[in-house]
Amino acid sequence: MGNESEQWTVENIGSQEGRVAIVTGANSGLGYYTSKALAMKGARVIMACRNSSRGEEARSRILEEGPTIDPEVWSLDLASMESIQAFTRSFISSNERLDLLINNAGLMAIPYHRTMEGFEMQFGVNHLGHFALSMHLWPLISATPESRIVNVSSAAHHFGKIRFEDIHWERSYSKWGAYGMSKLANLLFTRELSKKLKAAGSSVKVAAAHPGYADTELQAKGAKMKGSRIGAGSFNLVNRLVAQPAFMGALPSLYAATAEDVEQGGYYGPDGFMRMKGWPAPDRPNPKRMDDEVAGKLWVLSELLTGVKFPL
Numbered sequence: 001m002g003n004e005s006e007q008w009t010v011e012n013i014g015s016q017e018g019r020v021a022i023v024t025g026a027n028s029g030l031g032y033y034t035s036k037a038l039a040m041k042g043a044r045v046i047m048a049c050r051n052s053s054r055g056e057e058a059r060s061r062i063l064e065e066g067p068t069i070d071p072e073v074w075s076l077d078l079a080s081m082e083s084i085q086a087f088t089r090s091f092i093s094s095n096e097r098l099d100l101l102i103n104n105a106g107l108m109a110i111p112y113h114r115t116m117e118g119f120e121m122q123f124g125v126n127h128l129g130h131f132a133l134s135m136h137l138w139p140l141i142s143a144t145p146e147s148r149i150v151n152v153s154s155a156a157h158h159f160g161k162i163r164f165e166d167i168h169w170e171r172s173y174s175k176w177g178a179y180g181m182s183k184l185a186n187l188l189f190t191r192e193l194s195k196k197l198k199a200a201g202s203s204v205k206v207a208a209a210h211p212g213y214a215d216t217e218l219q220a221k222g223a224k225m226k227g228s229r230i231g232a233g234s235f236n237l238v239n240r241l242v243a244q245p246a247f248m249g250a251l252p253s254l255y256a257a258t259a260e261d262v263e264q265g266g267y268y269g270p271d272g273f274m275r276m277k278g279w280p281a282p283d284r285p286n287p288k289r290m291d292d293e294v295a296g297k298l299w300v301l302s303e304l305l306t307g308v309k310f311p312l
Helices: 029-040 052-063 081-094 121-136 138-143 155-159 175-200 218-225 229-242 251-258 292-306
Strands: 020-024 044-049 072-075 100-103 148-152 205-209 267-270 280-282
Touching: 020 029, 029 044, 029 052, 029 100, 029 251, 044 052, 052 072, 072 081, 081 121, 081 138, 100 121, 100 251, 121 138, 121 175, 121 292, 148 175, 148 251, 155 175, 175 205, 175 292, 205 251, 251 267, 251 280
Parallel strands: 020 044, 020 100, 044 072, 100 148, 148 205, 205 267
Antiparallel strands: 267 280
16 A cells, blocks of 8 residues: 555445444544545445534535435534433434444543543543443444444554553643543553454454544644634644645545455554655554553553443
């Protein structure tokens, strides 16, 4: 996939007819382009969005492209275990399969906030919310042949550290430190789940992906939450000058979700300079951050905090 003749695009995605996909954070950026690509290939796409009105606007844009099956907007707030439970109860009661769960939604470098359960917001949404969502949906995922879970991480995992001694950043808060920790948690979750699936002989595949540096609303979100127009404008300017388009940033997630050669526990990102831009290719997480003991400890803590036990 590294040379021009092997550039992987949405055209390489095979027919998704008959498949059901959930994409979190589907109203903009990577989630929007991921949803659009899957819908255009025939999948029934559930656009799981916190803001339903923005989700409907995104859905309308996809409908203009003429998908085979109209995508659906479902309400999901990953900062609320009650919302996650309501979403999963409704989905499981009305569906018999789930082929793809793409855990895409995320917050980046925001001012200090807590979820409904009191978790630090970035760790709570980016990791714990998706952990709980995946576990609640497991009965359908495991019952669907060749199903996949894709966790969207980031190059920020390189500076991440799981602060078990202060997991909710109550003593001192670093917005970037918390983001890096949450993105490392995405990879450690992928690693530990992959290990459990292999041990169980499951046909379910879990993989992780990262978008490189993609032009999305994510970068300016923190500045907007602080009410800083200048800060948000600066991020938007840098994005236009440096970042690759959001549709390119979505390609590694789509590759992890649909390509035939995806490995159990694999990690995929852009193939260009410093892995910030380019076409999807296998990548490798920072080996100094991939610790099986830490992954196992995080898993146990995640079960404790979310109240969800993995059934395998």
